[in-house]
Amino acid sequence: MVKLKDLIQKKPIMEGGHRMCLGCGAPILVNLILRASDAPVVLSNATGCLEVASTIFPYTAWNAPWIHSAFENAAATISGIESMYRALKKKGKIDKKINFVAFGGDGGTYDIGFQSLSGALERGHRFVYVCYDNGAYMNTGVQRSSATPFGAATTTSPAGVVIPGKLQKRKDLTKIVAAHNIPYVAQASPHNWLDLAKKAEKAFSVDGPAFLNVISPCPPGWKSEAKDTIGLCKIAVDTCFWPLYEVENGKYTINYKPKEKLPIETWLKPQGRFRHLFKPENAKLLKQIQEDIDKEWESLQKLAAL
Amino acid sequence: MGKLVALTGNIALATAMRQINPDVCAAYPITPSTQVIEQFSEYVADGLVDTELIAAESEHSAMSACIGAAAAGGRVMTATSSQGLAYMWEMLYIAAGMRFPVILACVNRALSAPINIHGDHSDSMGARDSGWIQIYAENAQEAYDNLIQAVRIGEQMDVRLPVMCCMDGFTTSHAIDTLELLDDKTVRDFIGEYKATHPLLDVEHPVTYGALDLQDYFMEHKRAQAEAMKNSRKVIVDIAKEYKKISGRGSIYFEEYYMDDAEVVMVIMNSAAGTVKTVIDAMRARGEKVGLLKPRIFRPFPYNELADALSNVKAVAIMDRADSVGAEGGPLFMEFKSALYGRKNQPMMINKIYGLGGRDLMLNDIEEIYKELREIKNTGKIKALSEYITVRGEEAAYGKA
Ligand SMILES: Cc1ncc(C[n+]2csc(CCOP(=O)(O)OP(=O)(O)O)c2C)c(N)n1
Ligand code: SF4
Ligand SMILES: [Mg+2]
Numbered sequence: 155m156v157k158l159k160d161l162i163q164k165k166p167i168m169e170g171g172h173r174m175c176l177g178c179g180a181p182i183l184v185n186l187i188l189r190a191s192d193a194p195v196v197l198s199n200a201t202g203c204l205e206v207a208s209t210i211f212p213y214t215a216w217n218a219p220w221i222h223s224a225f226e227n228a229a230a231t232i233s234g235i236e237s238m239y240r241a242l243k244k245k246g247k248i249d250k251k252i253n254f255v256a257f258g259g260d261g262g263t264y265d266i267g268f269q270s271l272s273g274a275l276e277r278g279h280r281f282v283y284v285c286y287d288n289g290a291y292m293n294t295g296v297q298r299s300s301a302t303p304f305g306a307a308t309t310t311s312p313a314g315v316v317i318p319g320k321l322q323k324r325k326d327l328t329k330i331v332a333a334h335n336i337p338y339v340a341q342a343s344p345h346n347w348l349d350l351a352k353k354a355e356k357a358f359s360v361d362g363p364a365f366l367n368v369i370s371p372c373p374p375g376w377k378s379e380a381k382d383t384i385g386l387c388k389i390a391v392d393t394c395f396w397p398l399y400e401v402e403n404g405k406y407t408i409n410y411k412p413k414e415k416l417p418i419e420t421w422l423k424p425q426g427r428f429r430h431l432f433k434p435e436n437a438k439l440l441k442q443i444q445e446d447i448d449k450e451w452e453s454l455q456k457l458a459a460l
Numbered sequence: 461m462g463k464l465v466a467l468t469g470n471i472a473l474a475t476a477m478r479q480i481n482p483d484v485c486a487a488y489p490i491t492p493s494t495q496v497i498e499q500f501s502e503y504v505a506d507g508l509v510d511t512e513l514i515a516a517e518s519e520h521s522a523m524s525a526c527i528g529a530a531a532a533g534g535r536v537m538t539a540t541s542s543q544g545l546a547y548m549w550e551m552l553y554i555a556a557g558m559r560f561p562v563i564l565a566c567v568n569r570a571l572s573a574p575i576n577i578h579g580d581h582s583d584s585m586g587a588r589d590s591g592w593i594q595i596y597a598e599n600a601q602e603a604y605d606n607l608i609q610a611v612r613i614g615e616q617m618d619v620r621l622p623v624m625c626c627m628d629g630f631t632t633s634h635a636i637d638t639l640e641l642l643d644d645k646t647v648r649d650f651i652g653e654y655k656a657t658h659p660l661l662d663v664e665h666p667v668t669y670g671a672l673d674l675q676d677y678f679m680e681h682k683r684a685q686a687e688a689m690k691n692s693r694k695v696i697v698d699i700a701k702e703y704k705k706i707s708g709r710g711s712i713y714f715e716e717y718y719m720d721d722a723e724v725v726m727v728i729m730n731s732a733a734g735t736v737k738t739v740i741d742a743m744r745a746r747g748e749k750v751g752l753l754k755p756r757i758f759r760p761f762p763y764n765e766l767a768d769a770l771s772n773v774k775a776v777a778i779m780d781r782a783d784s785v786g787a788e789g790g791p792l793f794m795e796f797k798s799a800l801y802g803r804k805n806q807p808m809m810i811n812k813i814y815g816l817g818g819r820d821l822m823l824n825d826i827e828e829i830y831k832e833l834r835e836i837k838n839t840g841k842i843k844a845l846s847e848y849i850t851v852r853g854e855e856a857a858y859g860k861a
Contacts, residue, residue: 212677218666223669223670224551224554233514233525234527234531235528237512237514238483238512241483242661276517
């Protein structure tokens with residue numbers, strides 16, 4: 155079992171000095187997850203903020219073998235690496251255990267990399283896929299993705315005079331991944347470091363694909379304060395916008411149930427991307443958001459009760 | 461010496477792959493290359509190779525997996541055609557830019573639209589600027605020989621580039637042909653062991669692949685890649701010579717057929733060259749000085765050698781089985797025009813776009829072109845610089861009088 159004492163003693167795999175923004179959730183969750191690995195890691199990274207800001211040649215923030223080849227193929231790339239590992243192992247050219255991890259943003263995972271992810275999961279490669287979900291294409295300047303929350307303003311779903319931000323609901327990727335019947339799927343948040351580290355540990359321990367969907371605040375995209383990053387993660391979980399749960403061999407478990415579910419406004423208010431929702435004429439949208447969250451939380455609880 | 465067998469081009473390629481025994485093969489089915497991977501999958505299932513086979517969910521992922529596997533450190537192969545190659549396009553450049561010696565068997569097929577499954581060169585010609593070495597084959601024998609040599613060429617330390625081995629869909633891929641196979645040991649000794657440089661799986665020595673490369677460094681890296689392509693020229697020659705020693709076969713940059721005293725020449729790649737040879741045999745029997753130049757290596761394009769080969773020729777027809785729509789002629793024609801630019805004894809040149817979507821080039825069509833070339837030689841006049849042939853409807857020729 156992971157212990158904070160042990161985790162902090164490990165050298166971070168993603169070293170400081172990279173150029174991700176102050177308050178970015180991604181490096182925090184990346185290091186938390188990688189610290190939980192029981193073996194050396196080899197990493198594949200989709201195009202996006204994490205890649206662009208961590209490896210500006212001739213510098214690299216990575217203390218582990220790392221490859222970025224394109225936007226939509228982090229899962230396909232890691233499946234090639236993992237297959238080569240198996241080939242060389244069979245030939246006796248390599249023997250130590252290595253863990254394989256692919257990182258993708260929500261754009262690189264929910265949208266353009268969706269097929270590549272689904273294919274790699276179905277083929278059963280032993281790897282952990284980590285989606286750091288910041289809810290938009292941040293690297294290219296905050297365009298909407300299928301992970302962008304309903305109502306959010308982005309540069310391609312702006313809050314205009316007639317259209318008040320994004321009018322489509324998020325794709326429920328965690329459940330779609332679970333439908334691949336892979337050994338381990340979890341949704342997590344960096345504010346609950348112990349829960350995240352435990353989930354990472356489980357993900358590394360299974361003999362097959364594992365998937366972690368982790369919420370990852372982005373101050374410039376969310377129009378939030380850098381100092382609020384971890385706090386916003388906690389509120390996302392306490393409002394049940396981002397429930398913490400896992401699916402182990404098909405069995406759903408909710409890992410945290412807020413004693414008192416906070417109203418969704420608590421989460422929306424500190425984020426400028428939702429500012430327009432608080433205009434009187436958009437009250438019905440706020441109501442709809444709350445209803446959707448309540449409904450999804452209900453259905454998740456039912457799944458967990460099965 | 462080798463064993464004489466009768467195989468389709470696809471099975472010949474699969475046999476070469478079995479003998480090469482790559483560490484990883486990632487692929488996705490598409491006509492007419494599907495059989496290569498089907499047959500190879502049988503070798504995997506029967507334990508005749510040690511390869512890890514990735515039946516990818518798309519060609520984009522197949523090439524991405526090839527790139528990951530090559531970065532991990534080992535030999536990697538794939539096969540595709542047409543839309544599959546087009547779908548890989550983004551990743552072709554990345555394989556080359558990252559300098560991974562991935563081997564791709566391209567069974568040439570037309571690109572949509574309109575959809576068509578038969579052989580032309582629009583797929584591999586579309587990838588001609590992607591940084592891959594490109595080798596073309598007339599028949600199953602050459603396709604087999606090229607694939608084995610490709611391993612050595614791509615892996616040479618001062619090259620380290622991916623190699624695409626092309627042959628015509630159906631005409632070569634599906635027709636049964638006789639060819640001579642090398643025995644497994646000869647192939648394995650010839651290709652030797654692969655030594656990966658900076659493999660990802662060497663976790664004690666972590667490396668970063670695919671960093672963001674901005675104005676400060678990008679050009680140096682691209683130039684290094686261009687230099688590697690230049691270096692491959694000599695390597696291609698050396699490997700072809702070495703291969704000839706073990707097989708008794710093969711040309712280097714191109715094949716010459718009755719070129720010694722030829723006055724009028726056709727330049728043509730892949731399977732149609734075989735038909736041209738038949739026409740030449742008949743015409744030579746009548747004393748006509750006709751010849752054939754069949755390029756084998758398209759990338760790197762052997763400019764000087766090809767231009768030298770045409771230096772005593774009076775009139776040449778460059779035959780393109782792909783168009784570069786909007787340009788003045790097909791891709792092969794444009795290369796030859798550049799190759800001959802500034803030369804003293806330039807032959808007169810015309811371009812024919814033929815065989816798109818697998819349309820046959822008949823003996824008669826070829827003979828007509830030689831007649832046209834003779835006319836050009838005699839009169840010094842060109843009727844049409846570049847035109848489609850064996851096609852119905854109004855002609856829309858460039859440079860037509
Ligand atoms: C094929 C392709 N299309 C578009 C792009 C441009 N692009 C680069 S990163 C990116 C968005 C990344 O979004 P996400 O995956 O959510 O990661 P984030 O930047 O938010 O961390 C886009 C659209 C690309 N690199 N490749
Ligand atoms: S833009 Fe957002 S996701 Fe990108 S580095 Fe900054 S905080 Fe992180
Ligand atoms: Mg994003």
